[in-house]
Amino acid sequence: MSGFMKTGSERPPQSEKKTRRRPLPGKAIVALCMASFFMGLLFSNRRVVLPLETREQRASTTRESKISLMTHDCEHKHRLGEGNTKDIMGEVSKTHQAIQSLDKSISSLEMELAVARTNQNGGQASLGGATMGSDKGLKKAFVVIGINTAFSSKKRRDSIRETWMPTGSKLKRLEEKGIVIRFVIGHSATRGGVLDRAIDAEDAETKDFLRLEHVEGYHQLSSKTRMYFATLVSIWDADFYVKVDDDVHVNLGTLVTTLTRYRAKPRIYIGCMKSGPVLSQKGVKYHEPEFWKFGEEKNKYFRHATGQIYAISKDLAAYISINAPILHRYANEDVSLGSWLIGLEVEHIDDRMMCCGTPPDCEWKMQAGNVCVASFDWSCSGVCKSVERMKDVHNSCGEGDGAIWNVVI
Numbered sequence: 001m002s003g004f005m006k007t008g009s010e011r012p013p014q015s016e017k018k019t020r021r022r023p024l025p026g027k028a029i030v031a032l033c034m035a036s037f038f039m040g041l042l043f044s045n046r047r048v049v050l051p052l053e054t055r056e057q058r059a060s061t062t063r064e065s066k067i068s069l070m071t072h073d074c075e076h077k078h079r080l081g082e083g084n085t086k087d088i089m090g091e092v093s094k095t096h097q098a099i100q101s102l103d104k105s106i107s108s109l110e111m112e113l114a115v116a117r118t119n120q121n122g123g124q125a126s127l128g129g130a131t132m133g134s135d136k137g138l139k140k141a142f143v144v145i146g147i148n149t150a151f152s153s154k155k156r157r158d159s160i161r162e163t164w165m166p167t168g169s170k171l172k173r174l175e176e177k178g179i180v181i182r183f184v185i186g187h188s189a190t191r192g193g194v195l196d197r198a199i200d201a202e203d204a205e206t207k208d209f210l211r212l213e214h215v216e217g218y219h220q221l222s223s224k225t226r227m228y229f230a231t232l233v234s235i236w237d238a239d240f241y242v243k244v245d246d247d248v249h250v251n252l253g254t255l256v257t258t259l260t261r262y263r264a265k266p267r268i269y270i271g272c273m274k275s276g277p278v279l280s281q282k283g284v285k286y287h288e289p290e291f292w293k294f295g296e297e298k299n300k301y302f303r304h305a306t307g308q309i310y311a312i313s314k315d316l317a318a319y320i321s322i323n324a325p326i327l328h329r330y331a332n333e334d335v336s337l338g339s340w341l342i343g344l345e346v347e348h349i350d351d352r353m354m355c356c357g358t359p360p361d362c363e364w365k366m367q368a369g370n371v372c373v374a375s376f377d378w379s380c381s382g383v384c385k386s387v388e389r390m391k392d393v394h395n396s397c398g399e400g401d402g403a404i405w406n407v408v409i
Helices: 002-010 014-019 026-046 052-120 154-161 168-177 194-206 218-232 252-260 314-326 333-341 361-367 386-397
Strands: 125-127 130-132 139-148 179-187 209-215 236-245 268-274 304-313 347-350
Touching (some): 139 218, 139 252, 154 386, 168 179, 179 218, 179 236, 179 252, 209 218, 218 333, 236 252, 236 314, 304 314, 304 333
Parallel strands (some): 179 209, 268 347
Antiparallel strands (some): 125 130, 125 209, 236 304, 268 304
């Protein structure tokens, strides 16, 4: 029994045998401690304490770097903003150009419709002795200037031919440049009579008339104006159509230059805009029989261009041609034209250089560098005694014979 117990105490348990490890030698422990000590000294010696001045310089450099970075970032954002603004303006400009192009396309379609309508109704016009009908294509031009005249106004026509209107080969050259000028007249009540034959003879010599299918008469000016524009769009595809009286002085170069500023815009109505009184009293000049349509007595007309000279763009001329049968005619032709356009999306341009006075008014303006488009006397609704005075007005206020040839269209 005792032997059995002694034997059990001498043999340790199996688990104690497995967990027992061999201890490190003393020399190894000493070597490890020394190595740790020397490593600590090494890293401690490499640590550098910067002087106060050096730390301040580093802090200043850091601040400057941050400010520089922030400034660069702001400038970058500003440039991005400018770029975005330019991009936006570019898109706006492109959109505006697209809209104008679309308006021009619509105007062209309206022009074609107007021509078809005129031809369908049998509309014809005599131009320089030749009849223009549906078998003729439209002539291209920038502007057609029609000088309203009458059978009794030959001396007025001659005074214009001797001053501001080119004649002969120069008139033909001007037409090749895109500027067409014609005296506009209809026929007499007795068609083919002496009055008509006199115009035929004059036209054979000068070749500067546009004959309308219209019976001449002072009280028929609204009808003549309506027929004038309807006839023009059946002959010429022009950007602008101008009407001017035969007792008004015109500087052609200045007129054409003025019109070129509005070439890209649709539905232009340009002239000296006015709003005169509606005259209800019978027997007075410019009496309006339909005065009651304009409200109470002493009322004024709506704004419209004075009749001495005005211009409309081709889309408006096409509109007049298309709707000619139903356009109402008032006693005064300038009021009639204004009424035809007042309800449309039309840009009314009031250009006071189209209604200068005769000398000294137009002369003073020219000396100041402002050449007038047209000059006349309000008291005479034209140049007073134009046959005698047109040359004097031209010498004082004319732009020079070479001005029209230097205009770039």
